[in-house]
Amino acid sequence: MNFELTNEQQMLKEMVQDFADKEIVPYAREVDETSKMRYETFEKLGELGLLGIPFPEKYGGAGGDTISYCIAVEEIGKACGGTGLSYAANTSLGASPIYYFGTEEQKQEWLVPMAKGKTMGAFGLTEPNAGSDAGGTRTRAILDGDEWVINGEKCWITNAGYSRQIIVTAVTGKREDGRNIVSAIIVPSDTPGVTISCNYDKMGVRGSNTCEIILENVRVPRANLLGDEKKGFSQFLFTLDGGRISIAALSVGIAQAALDKALQFAKERQQFGQSISKFQAIQFKLADMAMELELARNQVYKAAWLKDQGKPFGKEAAFAKLFASEAGFRICNQAIQIHGGSGYMKEYDVERYLRDIKLMEIGEGTSEIQRLVIARHLGC
Amino acid sequence: MNIFVLLKRTFDTEEKITIAKGAINEEGAEFIINPYDEYAVEEAIQLRDNHGGEVTVVTVGNEEAEKQLRTALAMGADKAVLINTEDDLESGDQFTTAKILAEYLKDKEADIILAGNVAIDSGSGQVGPRVADLLDIPYVTTITNLEISGETVTVVRDVEGDSETIETKLPVLVTAQQGLNEPRYPSLPGIMKAKKKPLEELELDDLDLDEDDVEAKTKVVEIFLPPTKEAGRVLEGELDAQVKELVNLLHKEAKVI
Ligand SMILES: Cc1cc2nc3c(=O)[nH]c(=O)nc-3n(C[C@H](O)[C@H](O)[C@H](O)COP(=O)(O)OP(=O)(O)OC[C@H]3O[C@@H](n4cnc5c(N)ncnc54)[C@H](O)[C@@H]3O)c2cc1C
Ligand SMILES: Cc1cc2nc3c(=O)[nH]c(=O)nc-3n(C[C@H](O)[C@H](O)[C@H](O)COP(=O)(O)OP(=O)(O)OC[C@H]3O[C@@H](n4cnc5c(N)ncnc54)[C@H](O)[C@@H]3O)c2cc1C
Numbered sequence: 001m002n003f004e005l006t007n008e009q010q011m012l013k014e015m016v017q018d019f020a021d022k023e024i025v026p027y028a029r030e031v032d033e034t035s036k037m038r039y040e041t042f043e044k045l046g047e048l049g050l051l052g053i054p055f056p057e058k059y060g061g062a063g064g065d066t067i068s069y070c071i072a073v074e075e076i077g078k079a080c081g082g083t084g085l086s087y088a089a090n091t092s093l094g095a096s097p098i099y100y101f102g103t104e105e106q107k108q109e110w111l112v113p114m115a116k117g118k119t120m121g122a123f124g125l126t127e128p129n130a131g132s133d134a135g136g137t138r139t140r141a142i143l144d145g146d147e148w149v150i151n152g153e154k155c156w157i158t159n160a161g162y163s164r165q166i167i168v169t170a171v172t173g174k175r176e177d178g179r180n181i182v183s184a185i186i187v188p189s190d191t192p193g194v195t196i197s198c199n200y201d202k203m204g205v206r207g208s209n210t211c212e213i214i215l216e217n218v219r220v221p222r223a224n225l226l227g228d229e230k231k232g233f234s235q236f237l238f239t240l241d242g243g244r245i246s247i248a249a250l251s252v253g254i255a256q257a258a259l260d261k262a263l264q265f266a267k268e269r270q271q272f273g274q275s276i277s278k279f280q281a282i283q284f285k286l287a288d289m290a291m292e293l294e295l296a297r298n299q300v301y302k303a304a305w306l307k308d309q310g311k312p313f314g315k316e317a318a319f320a321k322l323f324a325s326e327a328g329f330r331i332c333n334q335a336i337q338i339h340g341g342s343g344y345m346k347e348y349d350v351e352r353y354l355r356d357i358k359l360m361e362i363g364e365g366t367s368e369i370q371r372l373v374i375a376r377h378l379g380c
Numbered sequence: 381m382n383i384f385v386l387l388k389r390t391f392d393t394e395e396k397i398t399i400a401k402g403a404i405n406e407e408g409a410e411f412i413i414n415p416y417d418e419y420a421v422e423e424a425i426q427l428r429d430n431h432g433g434e435v436t437v438v439t440v441g442n443e444e445a446e447k448q449l450r451t452a453l454a455m456g457a458d459k460a461v462l463i464n465t466e467d468d469l470e471s472g473d474q475f476t477t478a479k480i481l482a483e484y485l486k487d488k489e490a491d492i493i494l495a496g497n498v499a500i501d502s503g504s505g506q507v508g509p510r511v512a513d514l515l516d517i518p519y520v521t522t523i524t525n526l527e528i529s530g531e532t533v534t535v536v537r538d539v540e541g542d543s544e545t546i547e548t549k550l551p552v553l554v555t556a557q558q559g560l561n562e563p564r565y566p567s568l569p570g571i572m573k574a575k576k577k578p579l580e581e582l583e584l585d586d587l588d589l590d591e592d593d594v595e596a597k598t599k600v601v602e603i604f605l606p607p608t609k610e611a612g613r614v615l616e617g618e619l620d621a622q623v624k625e626l627v628n629l630l631h632k633e634a635k636v637i
Contacts, residue, residue, distance in 0.1 A: 007446075007447060007450055007575070008571050008572065008574075008575055010447065011447070011450060011451055011454060011566060011571050011574075012568060012571055014451075015454075015565050015566050015568075015571065018565060019565055047567070048565055048567045048568055049567045049568030049569045049570075050568055053568060057569075062568040062569050062572055063572055064568065064572065068568075
């Protein structure tokens with residue numbers, strides 16, 4: 001066993017930290033207030049090779065491991081939760097499915113520009129009537145000659161407004177047992193019939209672009225089907241397992257920011273003639289926060305490590321996501337508490353952390369769904 | 381062009397520094413490339429990109445400095461050399477470092493050597509000029525601009541906020557001042573490549589040096605933190621009286637005039 005980051009991972013961490021301090025932190029409040037993603041940040045992330053960390057060099061990536069990717073997500077999330085969400089969704093949901101399930105042509109056409117940071121990508125699974133229950137997908141794709149004709153509606157799709165293509169899930173047929181076959185199809189965003197509107201007024205992660213997508217008689221080549229038509233569903237499950245590790249890493253980043261602020265505030269704030277960090281009540285809060293944060297980070301690294309070793313990681317990814325998001329929420333909440341009335345004010349940032357981290361208990365599988373996944377791994 | 385950069389690993393002075401047993405407490409301190417050396421690395425990479433050649437970063441230090449060397453390689457330097465003095469030397473000073481570097485550099489036929497203007501830890505600003513002196517080549521310190529055309533080197537240097545333009549010839553040693561350039565971040569592909577770039581490790585023996593040859597010429601008598609800043613004082617009363625009191629205080633108490 002070895003709990004130390006490699007030289008490269010350590011260097012990456014410092015590089016992303018430096019970059020985030022200069023290029024992300026100064027805009028975090030602005031993107032939260034305006035609810036507008038700062039695309040320039042992503043162009044710069046692309047120039048540094050950070051949009052293709054876990055993909056091989058031959059696909060324009062950096063050939064890094066999942067741990068390196070998690071380190072980057074954590075550091076970006078620490079600077080700005082919204083930017084962190086868009087960053088994580090871009091790699092885990094927008095690009096990974098094409099890397100894992102795409103044909104060579106699809107990788108060249110769609111993955112390479114993403115990994116090089118020339119464009120972003122999105123993954124559209126959720127619909128107004130199909131959230132946790134992805135099997136309830138209503139969007140349909142019907143084969144007409146050499147083209148898929150797609151009709152349906154997707155909601156809350158991250159990055160769709162900045163993506164060259166969106167991977168859309170749709171019902172393509174019925175199994176023998178009568179259940180729907182759900183497949184994934186790559187839809188270029190500029191295809192006629194695709195309408196993308198990004199006007200949600202969100203509670204948090206407001207620096208992240210979130211869109212509604214309407215698909216009306218959208219025609220794409222038959223060759224745009226991603227992976228195996230019949231195995232569409234298990235493909236998303238694999239994609240989501242990977243995505244969960246990154247949502248856990250993002251939770252750790254936001255929670256770390258909250259702990260840093262709370263600790264600093266507690267040392268500086270004087271009440272009753274001494275700094276409040278001298279009160280045991282505050283010390284115990286900080287101790288719990290630091291402990292939960294470290295445990296969450298360890299689980300993120302463990303799940304990432306298992307994935308890098310090619311071992312099963314679904315259960316561990318669910319552990320990581322569930323624990324990091326829920327512990328992270330507690331940490332952000334306590335950070336506000338330690339700040340007292342100041343914490344309730346926007347200028348101290350901790351209220352934003354709480355709004356941002358709430359999404360982590362919902363996106364890419366709610367906490368309840370994580371518990372279902374874990375229970376299934378236990379054989380229930 | 382054969383380009384060398386002198387690089388030092390230092391603690392980050394933006395972090396809190398503590399002193400224990402007469403030395404800077406290394407535990408908990410963050411270590412970085414001396415910021416002025418970062419300008420030197422950046423300038424060296426730009427020179428290489430414009431004129432061709434190779435950038436070698438050299439440091440005198442211990443094993444820990446490998447990380448800073450790898451960072452320079454990740455930024456784009458081609459080769460790194462660690463002169464590891466851990467087993468040979470207990471302490472050293474600017475003379476020690478300069479002597480070792482000069483010994484290493486003497487047969488390398490460097491066209492240009494870039495260093496930082498000062499190291500932010502000991503702050504002497506001596507290593508660069510001393511190396512140049514030992515190699516018997518010209519040097520220009522605190523530069524903010526550098527242009528090379530053929531053998532001619534045109535340098536702008538910072539002189540207490542003003543600037544001075546100097547022309548000299550290769551080979552030359554220059555030391556970098558803030559403003560020379562904007563050091564790049566090491567890119568991720570750069571970091572991945574750095575792992576495979578050559579990093580040579582040498583000891584004093586390899587340079588035919590003895591401990592005695594490089595024995596420090598100076599001795600550190602004491603290390604202490606600057607006095608903590610005291611609360612400011614607001615003068616009151618008539619303006620004339622305030623001015624008089626201020627002058628009086630500056631003269632008698634602060635002893636600055
Ligand atoms: C900011 C943001 C970004 C998003 N980005 C994307 C994206 O890029 N792509 C994408 O496809 N989707 C995206 N989503 C959608 C997200 O994945 C869903 O919101 C999430 O999966 C939950 O689905 P739902 O909202 O329909 O909730 P529902 O599924 O309706 O759940 C409502 C509640 O019921 C509970 N519940 C549901 N089923 C069960 C059950 N069987 N047992 C116990 N409890 C249950 C849930 O846990 C939850 O508490 C995003 C959402 C947001 C808010
Ligand atoms: C929206 C809003 C409206 C408000 N309206 C009013 C109003 O109308 N009138 C008014 O007078 N005030 C008002 N306040 C102020 C509010 O009452 C204070 O914010 C609150 O009493 C906490 O004080 P503080 O913010 O200074 O936090 P602090 O007292 O600095 O507390 C910071 C943290 O230290 C903890 N702490 C402090 N002392 C101890 C101790 N001895 N032992 C253990 N823990 C300790 C606190 O519990 C908290 O977690 C308002 C605040 C807000 C946010």
